[in-house]
Amino acid sequence: MTTARASRSGYDLTPLAADRIEVLAESLTPDERRVILQHGTERPFCGVFLDNKQQGVYTCRLCGLPLFKSDAKFESGTGWPSFFAPFDREHVAEISDDSHGMRRVEIRCKRCDGHLGHVFDDGPPPTHQRYCLNSASLAFVADGQPLEPKS
Numbered sequence: 001m002t003t004a005r006a007s008r009s010g011y012d013l014t015p016l017a018a019d020r021i022e023v024l025a026e027s028l029t030p031d032e033r034r035v036i037l038q039h040g041t042e043r044p045f046c047g048v049f050l051d052n053k054q055q056g057v058y059t060c061r062l063c064g065l066p067l068f069k070s071d072a073k074f075e076s077g078t079g080w081p082s083f084f085a086p087f088d089r090e091h092v093a094e095i096s097d098d099s100h101g102m103r104r105v106e107i108r109c110k111r112c113d114g115h116l117g118h119v120f121d122d123g124p125p126p127t128h129q130r131y132c133l134n135s136a137s138l139a140f141v142a143d144g145q146p147l148e149p150k151s
Helices: 018-027 032-035
Strands: 056-060 068-069 094-095 104-109 115-120 130-132 138-143
Touching: 068 138, 094 115
Parallel strands: none
Antiparallel strands: 056 068, 056 138, 094 104, 104 115, 115 130
């Protein structure tokens, strides 16, 4: 049995059971499945959120956990939506990734373990971090619209 756990910002971080993830994944497109569940990467400069300038919060496409605020988004020139800080550091898990002949840090949703992208140490101040995201891993909630309920 999994013990419920909330982040400092009040969101439920209790890991989702595999059967719950499968139910949520039924609404994913084949490309979203490849990226989120199989740790794939979308092609650069093609993601729907690359040029999004609206104010709001980027959430996990699979489970809805808030991940990044629009005021932390910046133009990195890499072809993927980039952020210098997460909504709440507890919402993003970091996993060392040595799979492509170099050390990278993969980022995943803390609640559903969905693949989001990678984080690098070449971002702007104040954090100097570049969270490089796949648009396929994200949903967007515009300011004024409700986020998922806190726990």
